[in-house]
Amino acid sequence: MFIGHYAPALIAAAHPKAPRLGLLFIAAQLVDIAFFAFVIFGAENMRITPGITAMNAMDLYHMPYTHSLGGGLIFAAALAWAIYYFSRSAAAALIAAGVALSHWFADLLVHAPDLTLLGSPPKLGLGLWNYPLIEMPLELGITGTAFGYYLTRRKAKKGAPSEPVYTLIGVMLALQLYNWLAPQPEKFDLSLPLLALAAFAIFTWLAYRLDRTRSPAN
């Protein structure tokens, strides 16, 4: 799951008390941002094992903190606390925490068994990355539906350009297709986590830009 993680963020952003879309985009990928940062510093680990799933060669053999359900709860709670601290809005904090926690369940659908409840086996994952004809339409479908929902619930401000809508859709689609269709890396190097973090940053910035052109939900 890559852009599909943003579906819960787009749906949540339609709630009148939700944080802004850019922040929800960070929430949606919070544990992946942490994972790729941890990989750079060696606190969690991955390697490339060609064929580990049909669509994706990432062998995510050690991610006990970011991709356990318990770890996900702690990340979600920390985010909720930070949002509550700055906004004093319990609703905004809870919505963001829900989006952050959704990540683990979306990963559960697609990953090979590499997720845990509390960091040690049993390892969980339903493996839809082995079934591209199911996974690809599913990921595009949930993201497209959520995007449509966001756009209908958060109308464009008067006179606002529609370019940010097309830019975000275009970049999400382009990077997702690249993720699916570009040759899988043969072995792991640091460009992989750095590229992932760059993609998350670009998505977040484009979501922030888009959200500025939309009216508040009501």
Ligand SMILES: [Zn+2]
């Ligand atoms: Zn993940």
